[in-house]
Amino acid sequence: MPTAFLLICVAVTIILITVVIVAPGITASRGGKILAFLVLFILPVTMSVFGATEHMERSKQTSFCLSCHVMQPYGKSLYVDDPSYLPAAHFQNARIPRDHACYTCHTNYTIYGTLHDKLRGLKHAYKYYIGTPANPIKLYEPFNNRECLHCHLGARSFEQGAVHNADPETMPAIKSNKLSCMSSGCHDTVHNVSELDKVKYWKP
Amino acid sequence: MNQQIYISKKLRVAGILVILGLVVEGFSLLWNHPLSFLAFLCIGGVFLALGIVIYLLALVSRAQE
Numbered sequence: 043m044p045t046a047f048l049l050i051c052v053a054v055t056i057i058l059i060t061v062v063i064v065a066p067g068i069t070a071s072r073g074g075k076i077l078a079f080l081v082l083f084i085l086p087v088t089m090s091v092f093g094a095t096e097h098m099e100r101s102k103q104t105s106f107c108l109s110c111h112v113m114q115p116y117g118k119s120l121y122v123d124d125p126s127y128l129p130a131a132h133f134q135n136a137r138i139p140r141d142h143a144c145y146t147c148h149t150n151y152t153i154y155g156t157l158h159d160k161l162r163g164l165k166h167a168y169k170y171y172i173g174t175p176a177n178p179i180k181l182y183e184p185f186n187n188r189e190c191l192h193c194h195l196g197a198r199s200f201e202q203g204a205v206h207n208a209d210p211e212t213m214p215a216i217k218s219n220k221l222s223c224m225s226s227g228c229h230d231t232v233h234n235v236s237e238l239d240k241v242k243y244w245k246p
Numbered sequence: 247m248n249q250q251i252y253i254s255k256k257l258r259v260a261g262i263l264v265i266l267g268l269v270v271e272g273f274s275l276l277w278n279h280p281l282s283f284l285a286f287l288c289i290g291g292v293f294l295a296l297g298i299v300i301y302l303l304a305l306v307s308r309a310q311e
Contacts, residue, residue: 089271
């Protein structure tokens with residue numbers, strides 16, 4: 043739902059609530075009771091659901107993640123002019139949506155993945171504004187191949203890749219997350235933020 | 247009569263809280279930042295929930311004689 047429309051609905055609801063506050067006597071009639079129920083329960087709950095959905099969508103944006111300064115080096119790493127930097131290669135070649143870059147790789151592709159990530163996001167906000175963020179930032183758990191395979195599974199470059207099929211055990215091990223995509227010697231250069239002052243940058 | 251006065255008073259309180267909640271939630275939609283999400287949830291959401299609970303309680307409770 044567009045934000046402007048949502049804001050108009052909020053304004054209309056506020057006007058109707060004001061009518062009930064100014065003249066509560068109208069709730070003595072049946073119509074007044076229905077109006078009060080509508081503006082004090084149904085509409086606010088509906089507005090909140092749509093508002094929460096809008097906030098959830100916004101929280102997937104790259105700019106949202108990078109608005110915390112501890113995340114800015116990670117955003118900068120997306121512009122490293124070196125294809126061995128995995129996130130940079132994905133970002134610069136539009137293999138992931140640029141406006142949802144962080145979310146695309148760091149969400150948990152499970153049934154309640156988005157909700158789980160947003161609850162973690164609340165924890166991040168608490169640590170950022172009240173506690174002390176970890177330095178360096180670490181993932182809660184090792185990066186799961188599931189997040190890569192969400193896009194790459196079935197892709198020719200992945201399924202028929204020479205290294206992925208070097209021996210019969212490799213592919214099943216990758217697919218079952220027993221062998222990480224980011225294993226040493228494979229796709230092991232990720233954000234690498236400690237090296238950002240030594241690299242060249244891509245200017246779009 | 248007493249019941250109508252009681253409900254009117256509760257409706258006013260509930261209405262003011264719901265308006266406050268909606269105002270906070272509305273303003274939070276104008277800003278794309280983690281703090282706006284927190285304001286939506288922790289300030290707007292709490293005002294709104296309180297207002298709704300007071301309204302619903304007013305519907306089911308009886309006036310104190």
